[in-house]
Amino acid sequence: MWCKNRLVGETRNGTTHLNDHLKLCQTSACRKVSVEKYIFDQEVVRKELALMICLHVYPLSLVDHTAFRKFCAAMQPLFKVPPRNTVRIDIMDMHIVKRKSLVKYFQ
Numbered sequence: 679m680w681c682k683n684r685l686v687g688e689t690r691n692g693t694t695h696l697n698d699h700l701k702l703c704q705t706s707a708c709r710k711v712s713v714e715k716y717i718f719d720q721e722v723v724r725k726e727l728a729l730m731i732c733l734h735v736y737p738l739s740l741v742d743h744t745a746f747r748k749f750c751a752a753m754q755p756l757f758k759v760p761p762r763n764t765v766r767i768d769i770m771d772m773h774i775v776k777r778k779s780l781v782k783y784f785q
Contacts, residue, residue, distance in 0.1 A: 718756045727760075728768035738762040 681703055685696060731740060739762060740746055747759050760768075 723757050
């Protein structure tokens, strides 16, 4: 679809040839994807970051790591990594909302 090479896609052929193609393909179209209709929302990403930290029991200091900040900037330059106290507040807010919903459920 991107580089116009025709590759077989039948189930009996497996996916190794597709992975090999991705490693070898030199066209820039295979390396970049256009997301024209994507709308970035800082608040949604902040909540997802807080959820990820909770689910995987990562330390809050993760957001201070230089490599993590570089990764986020490479993935989405518009995302401003929040300080750890902001992430902590987001986690506490999620906890309060979840706690209220559980109390309501058990009532």
